[in-house]
Amino acid sequence: MEKCPLPSAESKAKMRLSFLRVNAATGYCAYEPAPDWAWGLGGRGLTSAVVAKEVDPLAHPLGPGAKLVFAPGLLGGTSCASSGRLSVGAKSPLTYGVKEANSGGQPGGHLARLGILAVIIEDLGSSEWRQLEISPEGAKLATTQVAGLDSYAAVEKLREEFGPECSFIVIGRAGEARLAAATIAMTDLDGHPTRHAGRGGLGAVMGSKGLKAIIIKPGHHQLPIARAKDFQRAAKEFREALINHPVCGHSLAEYGSAAMMGLFNEAGALPTKYFTEGQFDKFERLSGETLNALTKSRGGEGRVARSCMSGCVMRCSGVFPDSAGQKVGKWPDYETMWAFGPNADIGDLDVVARLNRLCDDIGVDTIEVGACLALLMEAGIIKYGDVQTVLKLVAEIGDGTPMGRILGSGVAVCGRVYGLWRVAEVKGQALPAFDPRSVKGQGVTFATNPQGADHTAGPSYAANILGLGGDVDPLSPEGQAELSRRAQITAAAVDTLGLCLFVSFAFFESPKALDAVVEMLSARFDWPLTRQNLEALGQKVLSLELDFNRRAGLSEATDRLPEFFSQESVGPHKAKFDVSAQDLEWTLKF
């Protein structure tokens, strides 16, 4: 594999991209020219590189040596469709390895257009909660008035003060309490904190910095583009490729990511009752079709096909209304539907939507919380389907009771506190909505990815189940390592560009979409890039993450699924996870 070349040096000089470095202890904020090693990196590639270069791998994730990094992707802020994701990176208090979680919403594009390559928050906060205000005029750290508020309330108050043109990044009470499943919320096109950098507890890191909110006042200047016309042409091609793709251009807008519910249930790969079954008898109540139909029939504030960020043509988001037409919150994503649905034997869309809103408000990862609850159900500590108890317990996360803290600390800690061994996690992070025994390529991703069991780390399920980019038999151990390797490399590249992972569905099938992205990068930075280079970029990102993890003490022995997946069979196919240790070890050996 050839190395990825760098964008031209002239282009670098012209871009004048900066790091914004913020010391949470002293309050000092300073712009500095982005260093040479950061050139050609963005998004996840850059957050991971900053962590790998600047953080002692043995530093505590919530200690003074930890850093929290925000970075828009390489295409962030441009007219490229679906390119405004914002990566957040740190050493994770959940996995103790490097973590990146990215989110839609407006902040990514806003930061990029301010010429900011990365925001780096250092040291520990003081006793006073603060907010970081970034505008075209500069940046400052100020006392905040929104500490203690839930995400929605905090954003509402900030918007009143700073105006509706701003975008906001906030943590909820979970982040303030430094819970290891705390998220970082970002405001969407409608100005609501519905988009979350959800996994790995990055909200706790932000909490440890004493930082409640970031306010971004957008600028009005256009980003410099080396070859603007070429860029525009490629951007148009890419947009069309997405719009013409059956999933990216149709299913996602109609049904959200919950479109996958029926497919995974049919495949026997929908983890039900905490990975004891592979199909959910009430899956139709939580399907994308039901989500769409109910939203439309209830009307009122309900809305289908919303973009979460400017320029996204996939529009997988929506607003879910209650029976009176009042807005409850955003459309639950597939993983959230799963976490509170089949996983906990709750077949009630209204309950799932309410829990989703509750978690968004508290600022806590629905996957970890759902995993905790279902784990306790499987152990007989809570009853399956006990909605009242579930609602009460999730509210306790916000209140910071001992039980709430346990549930907000993620499934691995919850399993430890309750002395349970059948815990579906890798590197301390909960397995999401794909049973690795019946979607084995996904199992390889969960086991080997440096981010732990992350649903965004390498979507092998596309070829395993959706029939996108090949059709590797999901039940055979053969070919899964190769499949997962490709998917992980693609995900790392996509995350580095600031694209939504769902565009990879188009990449897997349409060389045109991929070529258009290569052309946009090339045209933007005057960068002699090929498709193969992009692959090399993905590998580079994975390699530096793996290297950090090894230095942090996460050895190759941690690249495994829990034993019960190899011992217990599941679902209609009576599947066990039987990809060999040799294949797992091969997966990310470059």
Next chain:
Amino acid sequence: MEKCPLPSAESKAKMRLSFLRVNAATGYCAYEPAPDWAWGLGGRGLTSAVVAKEVDPLAHPLGPGAKLVFAPGLLGGTSCASSGRLSVGAKSPLTYGVKEANSGGQPGGHLARLGILAVIIEDLGSSEWRQLEISPEGAKLATTQVAGLDSYAAVEKLREEFGPECSFIVIGRAGEARLAAATIAMTDLDGHPTRHAGRGGLGAVMGSKGLKAIIIKPGHHQLPIARAKDFQRAAKEFREALINHPVCGHSLAEYGSAAMMGLFNEAGALPTKYFTEGQFDKFERLSGETLNALTKSRGGEGRVARSCMSGCVMRCSGVFPDSAGQKVGKWPDYETMWAFGPNADIGDLDVVARLNRLCDDIGVDTIEVGACLALLMEAGIIKYGDVQTVLKLVAEIGDGTPMGRILGSGVAVCGRVYGLWRVAEVKGQALPAFDPRSVKGQGVTFATNPQGADHTAGPSYAANILGLGGDVDPLSPEGQAELSRRAQITAAAVDTLGLCLFVSFAFFESPKALDAVVEMLSARFDWPLTRQNLEALGQKVLSLELDFNRRAGLSEATDRLPEFFSQESVGPHKAKFDVSAQDLEWTLKF
């Protein structure tokens, strides 16, 4: 380093030593001849070898693949003084590495005299709590009537049924709840469950096997000794060496292990207020001198200088009475005095003794519990010295409330749940009563020992502070790696022989004591042994433990102290931990 030779094969045949293998799921118990690889091993060496040979290093410590092993030492059951310790071993639910914790009391000697080399408990328990009954006639697993009872109450009931000649091993409610700081209690010479295999959560493993108690009815036959006269002569020499040693023969009997309180305070190495200070202004209220004087002055059931097991001449135990002369519980050990005393800013011996009894009853490690409480005090969540809250919270561990479960899960988990970074632990295990910045040899042991931060893993403090076996300056980084290496090898050998660790104080100073032990082993097993061989035996044990840990995913990067010990200075000497990474890596490289 030459290898340790094996005892003679004829001796092996004559000994007819057995493994007792118990399947917790099926209830099947079977004796089997000890395999060849077990020959020449006992105690910790054997428990660790069984774990290393028979347990998948990636198995969950509380899952069906985990095993719990009990093994008396190589000198167990003989007339050798202080030789009756019983090692308990497993993959630890606290450290996720191999763990051995050994305990005084009568069960070790009893098992040894029944010709049992090791008891191995396999698989998971059923829903019914059971007890393992071992007698000269055989072994069986039976339904127990003592589930749910505290240790003292359980033992009392068992003694009524099985008679006072039996010894008992029980878990309390913490073990039943599978809490990762749960202990395994063993009955002492007085028949009380005061001796605990305390560290590493082995009580949780016993709980996961559904095993509440082990009853051992002793036999009456003498163990075969190859050269009985030589053995008796050496045993006498050893006994005399102990009796004539100022610590082993005097201080321990007078003041218990709390004799160390004054010395460590003077050295500025008594961790006070969760490792923020090195001296405790109220240390005299908790000193061994106070313990002795108060016990004597109150009279009644109070007793000084008790042996915890037959044949121990050091007699470091005692019975602590309340002001009315009623027995509260055993004399608190130094580490317990520290855990609830200086650590939590509680200068009240009556409170410490009561907490000690409470923890013994619940069956939970005083060090982990004290560490959790002080951690929460340091974070401002509980007030320092708040006795009422502390008593209430410790009681909650037994009741299994969410808060109780957090406190019973050890300091690393407690730190995670509360989002705290300044947590004094290595490999998930709490640092005990020695500040590694002011007793640097001890710091090396805590960092590098495969058992995690364990007070029994290699007492460098003997040479650092007590002036036993050299006088390596406790404040200098020089020479600590060599010191710790020797101490760790000695501890591993002592634990393999079934001797109390306190005899190592005599070893460090008196070649006679060590030679007598070599002679006893040699005479018992017809074993051509030298002093150097014994060192090789210690190394062998450490090596197989390290190898298991590496395969379990605990890489060399985990052999470090938390960063704050290198960043914050402590105590009158303003000491930081500054032993180099190179030295740490060298320590156990054989």
